[in-house]
Each structure stands twice: as structure tokens, then as C-alpha cells.
Amino acid sequence: MTTTGDDHTEARSGPWWWERRRGAVLDWSLALVSALECGVEGYPFAQDAGIPTAAGVVFGVVAGSTLLVRRMWPVAVVLVSIAISPAQMGLLLTVVGLYTMAASELPRRIIAALAGMSLVGTLVVTFVRARQDMTHGEIGLSFGDWFVPFISITASLGVTAPPLLLGLYVGARRRLMESLRERADSLERELQLLAERAEERAEWARNEERTRIAREMHDVVAHRVSLMVVHAAALQAVARKDPEKAVKNAALVGDMGRQALTELREMLGVLRTGDGAGRGERASVPLAAVGAAAAAAASRAAVETGEGPCLSELDELVGQSAAAGMVVDLSVEGEARGYAPEVEQTAYRVVQEALTNVHKHAAGAKTYVRLAHRVSEIAMQVENEPPPEVGSASSARLPSGGNGLVGMKERVVGLGGVFVSGPTDAGGFRVSAVIPAS
DSSP states (O other): OOOOHHHHHHHOOSSTTOSSHHHHHHHHHHHHHHHHHHHHHHHHHHHHHTSOHHHHHHHHHHHHGGGGGTTTOHHHHHHHHHHHGGGTOOHHHHHHHHHHHHHSSOOHHHHHHHHHHHHHHHHHHHHHHHHHHHHHTOSSSOOOTTHHHHHHHHHHHHHHHHHHHHHHHHHHHHHHHHHHHHHHHHHHHHHHHHHHHHHHHHHHHHHHHHHHHHHHHHHHHHHHHHHHHHHHHHHHHHTTTOHHHHHHHHHHHHHHHHHHHHHHHHHHHHHHHHHHHHHTTTTTSOHHHHHHHHHHHHHHHHHHHTOSOOGGGHHHHHHHHHHTTOOEEEEEESOOOOOOHHHHHHHHHHHHHHHHHHHHHSTTOOEEEEEEEOSSEEEEEEEEOOOOOGGGSOOOOOOOOSOHHHHHHHHHHHTTOEEEEEEOTTSOEEEEEEEEOO
């Protein structure tokens, strides 16, 4: 197994250029055997060459010892084996050198060139030696002229081809394993990245559903509670002067409270249903997933079931504001027709939130609600005049969270519409929205 980077540094346990101790032991053993072989073969070489026997033996030992550097310089080992082939020594050196070179990362053309040189050198030396033996009669059997070329080619191929092919196979297998290992590491990193992104998307989805739930709760509660506070303030003002009107305002406050409780109960029921559906699978489904599913069900329940408010209820909505003392003028242009549930609910919520803001910030101001049914869209506008003097204004002191306009804009833009709000030149405030009909 090969390693790279920090793992490669940590995996090294051998001396010098060896990665492992067993590799060093193997190379030292091969070098010792090769040195002994070449040293023994150096004795007849010294006699044939007419040099001192000690010099021939030392030459063989030094040449055979080059196997120590076969992992670092495989080309040098093969060149040494080619160089000493005329001396008829270094069989082990040649075989191991060719194998190491073929298994290395050297370019194929260099491997082919050096292997060809080794093949030719072995072929020539074997041819010359066989012819000399035939000429001097050292071979007792008589063969034809074909024997010398045959034995030369066979011997040279037998020495060169097996280690070369084995080295090519081992090198290819090593590269394949390294490629598979890198691919596995890459896939592991990608899976980790995908898991992180999935977690981010899940967190984003949970935040989105929390925002939707908060928006729905705001739409359900804010308008009715605002009207209840306005009626309570009026009830406090007229309780002693006009008991009949006080009783009427008290009844309106009760109706508003009951309606708010009903809508809250419906929404909480959806949340309980979503949680209950996930309770049976809680052993295998994460709690966050159950919560997200419940939130999604709660935020979309009104749209999917068609039980949410619709444009036909605008008259009732305006009547509730009028009953609270607001002067509201409702005008409708175009012919009313059926829209998608989410379109009608969004249009209703925009008008509802705009009227709630008038109760909060411009109590007593005259308000104009305009609704226009167009060919491919529906438009609505809620505009109030400047509030009356402080002395005549309601003392309800309604709190404001500052999220109403943001929620309205998110709803309208989410359906591909346009939302604009801001003060008017006359000192009032205007909320306008256009929503595609489909």
C-alpha cells in the first residue's frame, strides 16, 4: 500500500529511502545474494580477461551490490546489468533490475529502450558463448546450425520477458489500487460535503417553516387581538356614560376572542396531528425531521384544505373594523371570480394586516380599501388618511412587532407578485399589492 502527504510521512518506518523495514531487509538480502553470485562469477571472468583474481571478485561483488539502490535508481541497476553482461555475470541482478524498472513510474519508452538493450546484450552474449562452446567441442552432442540462434533467442527471452511482464503487471496493479484509493477518498469527501449541505438545507428548511408558522400566528392573532384591544378601550371609555354601548362592545370583544381561540385551536390541532403522525416512527425518524414536517403541515394546512379566509369574507373583515370605530370605505372593481386558495388567502391577509396597522398607528383615521379584479391579476390597496388629533385618538396603545409589512411582502413576492408600502403625500399611509391570478 502506498500513501501520500502526511499519511506517507507517518507510514515511513524504514531507513534511508525505504518506506518499511521489511523492504530494506529484502533489498539487503537480494544484494547479498547478487554480490555472492557476481563475486563467484568474477573468478572465471578474471582468468579469461587476464586480470588479478581479487580484482575480478571485487568487481563482481561491487556490481552485484547495486541491487541495494534498485528502488531509488532502477535505471542504474539495469545499466549495470547490461554493462556486466559480457562478463557473463549478474543473472539475478538482471532479473530483479528489469522487474523493478518495469514496476516503477518511469515512462514506457525508457522501459522499452532499456529492456531492448538488455535483451540484445543477453542475446549477443549467449550467441557468442554458445558458438564458442560448439566450436571447442564442449557440448558433447552434435546439433545443426539452428541450435545456436535458437538457444540464444530462448535464453535472452527467458531472462528478459518474465521479469519485464511481471513488473508491468505489478506496476499497473499498484497504479490501479492507488487510483481506486484516491477515488474512494474523493467520494468520502464528497459524501461528507453532501451531508454538510443536507444538514444546512434541513436547518434552512426548519427556519423557513418557523418563519411561516410565526407569520400564520401573526395573521391569525394580531388582527383580532388588535380589535379586541380597541373595543376594550372603547368599553372603558363608555362604561359609565352609555351602558348599552358598553354591553355591545363587551359582546364584540367576546366574539373576537372566541374567533381568535378557534383559529388558534385549529392551527395547534394541525401541529398535534403532524407530531402525532411522526410519534409512531420516532424510533427511526429524527425529532428535527418530525418537527419540520409538523411545521410544514401547519403552515400549508389552510391552503391545502381550503379552510383559510377568502375574498368573499372581506365585507365581514371591513365590518369588524367599522364596529371598532374605524371609518372604512370598501370599493371593488371588476367581476369577482374564483382564484387559487393561496391567492385569495394572501389577498385577504394583506388587507387584514393593513387594517390592523391602521388600528395600531392611525386610530380613528378614515381608510379606503380598494380591490380590483383584472384579467390576469388581482390588485388591492389600503390607504388611510392622516390620523386625527391626539386628543381624539383611541388610547388603546397597541404594541407593534414590526413584522407585519415584512410578512405581507414575503407572501406576495412568494406568489410572484409586487408589494409596495409607504407614507402618502397627505400624511397617511398606503399599502398596495398585485398578485398574479394563476
